[in-house]
Amino acid sequence: MEDLIKRIESIFKVLKKERGKRDNLWIIEVEKDSLHAVLSYLKDNESFKHLALVSCVDWIENNKFQLSYILWSYQKRQNLIVKIFIDRDKPEFKTVLNLFPQAEIYEREIRELYGVSFEGNPTQNEDFVLEDWEEMPPMRRDFDTLKYSQEKYGDRDSEVQKTNIRKIISDFTDEWRRK
Amino acid sequence: MKKFSKKDREVKLFVGPQHPGVTGNMSFEITLEGDILTSVKTHVGYLHRAFEKLMERRLFIQNFPLVCRICVPESDTNEENYARALEELSGIEVPERAKWIRTLVLELSRLQMFMRWIGGIAGTMGLSTAPQWSVGDRDYILDLFEELTGGRIYHIYILPGGVRRDLPEGFEERVLKVMDYLEKKLPDYDDLIFENAVFKKRLKGIAKIDPSWVEEIGVTGPVARACGFPFDVRKEQPYEVYDKLDFEIITENGCDLYSMAMVRRREIDLSINLIRQIIEKMPKGDVWTPLPNVLYWKIPAGETYVKSEATRGEFGYYVVTDGSDKPRRVHVRGVSTPHAYTLLERLVPGMNISDFSVAIVGLQTCPPEIER
Numbered sequence: 096m097e098d099l100i101k102r103i104e105s106i107f108k109v110l111k112k113e114r115g116k117r118d119n120l121w122i123i124e125v126e127k128d129s130l131h132a133v134l135s136y137l138k139d140n141e142s143f144k145h146l147a148l149v150s151c152v153d154w155i156e157n158n159k160f161q162l163s164y165i166l167w168s169y170q171k172r173q174n175l176i177v178k179i180f181i182d183r184d185k186p187e188f189k190t191v192l193n194l195f196p197q198a199e200i201y202e203r204e205i206r207e208l209y210g211v212s213f214e215g216n217p218t219q220n221e222d223f224v225l226e227d228w229e230e231m232p233p234m235r236r237d238f239d240t241l242k243y244s245q246e247k248y249g250d251r252d253s254e255v256q257k258t259n260i261r262k263i264i265s266d267f268t269d270e271w272r273r274k
Numbered sequence: 275m276k277k278f279s280k281k282d283r284e285v286k287l288f289v290g291p292q293h294p295g296v297t298g299n300m301s302f303e304i305t306l307e308g309d310i311l312t313s314v315k316t317h318v319g320y321l322h323r324a325f326e327k328l329m330e331r332r333l334f335i336q337n338f339p340l341v342c343r344i345c346v347p348e349s350d351t352n353e354e355n356y357a358r359a360l361e362e363l364s365g366i367e368v369p370e371r372a373k374w375i376r377t378l379v380l381e382l383s384r385l386q387m388f389m390r391w392i393g394g395i396a397g398t399m400g401l402s403t404a405p406q407w408s409v410g411d412r413d414y415i416l417d418l419f420e421e422l423t424g425g426r427i428y429h430i431y432i433l434p435g436g437v438r439r440d441l442p443e444g445f446e447e448r449v450l451k452v453m454d455y456l457e458k459k460l461p462d463y464d465d466l467i468f469e470n471a472v473f474k475k476r477l478k479g480i481a482k483i484d485p486s487w488v489e490e491i492g493v494t495g496p497v498a499r500a501c502g503f504p505f506d507v508r509k510e511q512p513y514e515v516y517d518k519l520d521f522e523i524i525t526e527n528g529c530d531l532y533s534m535a536m537v538r539r540r541e542i543d544l545s546i547n548l549i550r551q552i553i554e555k556m557p558k559g560d561v562w563t564p565l566p567n568v569l570y571w572k573i574p575a576g577e578t579y580v581k582s583e584a585t586r587g588e589f590g591y592y593v594v595t596d597g598s599d600k601p602r603r604v605h606v607r608g609v610s611t612p613h614a615y616t617l618l619e620r621l622v623p624g625m626n627i628s629d630f631s632v633a634i635v636g637l638q639t640c641p642p643e644i645e646r
Contacts, residue, residue: 120579
């Protein structure tokens with residue numbers, strides 16, 4: 096697997112490489128402009144044909160979104176995570192649909208939950224799990240679920256609300272922590 | 275006579291969100307010409323519970339009651355994956371016996387899921403004796419779970435560092451007794467369903483998969499193995515103690531729903547065999563490495579992707595941590611996501627409408643894991 100990383104490094108610029116916690120997992124970070132070339136190279140020349148997942152992580156403190164492409168090689172029996180960082184203020188990227196048809200759904204999900212748009216994906220604007228959602232994309236770190244539900248639905252006038260259950264739980268947890 | 279264009283003859287029909295046999299709610303927007311389907315559009319969103327968002331606000335240990343609900347009938351696979359991801363990231367060692375117990379629980383869980391699937395697929399084609407039998411027999415396995423963990427469906431038994439408690443006294447014998455019973459009963463299932471003329475006629479040649487699609491769109495599990503593609507995570511990337519067990523990957527070559535059914539039928543035998551092997555080889559010892567105080571438990575920054583072979587294929591957890599006491603991101607790879615969208619869209623053109631519900635149960639789609 097080290098040879099493979101060396102081969103990739105000889106062709107593309109690898110910003111960061113990291114061995115996973117177990118033997119058959121490697122994580123590499125590449126420049127976002129070269130991602131398609133890297134994935135295409137891995138798919139055609141290095142037998143990484145199976146795209147298991149496309150995922151997005153919100154690093155709000157660095158003002159970045161991380162996009163991770165998790166690949167698996169049937170021949171080498173290796174997992175490889177290729178990741179890139181895109182600007183949080185300009186959440187746009189290009190689709191990998193031409194390389195992996197199943198990416199369509201994962202990209203649609205990221206479009207809806209993080210607001211990252213993928214140029215070239217024809218169905219990305221269709222609803223995935225939300226309907227008529229007009230707020231901020233809900234999986235972003237600065238979306239406060241509690242505040243949203245209180246503003247949208249209001250507090251119910253019930254015994255549970257009056258007793259302030261959250262305070263009771265946090266007091267109890269603090270007490271437990273002290274023990 | 276007035277000639278109708280193709281567009282005039284097409285009818286749009288909404289199937290779902292309720293189905294017999296599909297565990298959860300998802301709706302399909304199908305386009306029909308006569309009784310032949312021309313296209314399908316899958317819609318999910320009836321079960322979205324925002325688990326991934328909730329997990330980012332909770333401590334690591336508080337997420338265990340959430341992860342087991344991600345795929346309702348297969349709670350143990352989720353628990354095991356999440357626990358294994360946390361162990362990898364924090365470097366906790368698991369005692370040997372705990373690994374064996376985990377594998378036993380996973381195989382029992384697989385077996386009960388297969389029994390449930392028999393009920394599902396037979397129910398969709400009107401063979402209503404089989405669901406009665408298989409749901410009844412599945413209950414014997416749930417009884418074992420109840421004795422071991424206290425819960426029938428959601429167990430919260432597998433935790434980071436091992437399992438919650440050791441096997442009760444005499445539990446192995448009771449597992450073997452249920453296995454003996456199932457093995458005696460399986461020939462009856464063969465007569466009732468798998469050798470049944472109706473079953474064969476309804477499944478053979480339906481939903482023909484092109485073997486090249488398997489690599490192209492990431493099909494896994496029994497669907498891939500029905501195309502003669504030997505991919506099983508238990509063998510390719512052994513987790514827990516699967517590398518110490520003796521088994522072969524089961525494949526068929528029909529590429530249709532009947533081959534998928536036969537792969538699952540043979541995997542029932544395999545699961546029973548594996549459970550016997552586990553009970554025979556299981557060592558004695560501890561089952562639990564004590565964790566640090568879980569309310570203060572911080573995991574160093576890192577990311578990992580763990581996967582396991584669920585009943586339906588590759589089930590994966592992508593976990594990212596940032597050094598705090600809560601996960602930064604947990605993304606679940608549901609097996610059904612490529613199956614229910616990309617694969618189904620390719621399978622449907624030319625299919626008869628009466629085969630459609632058989633096809634979605636035959637692919638064993640599970641909506642809760644698509645939307646989490």
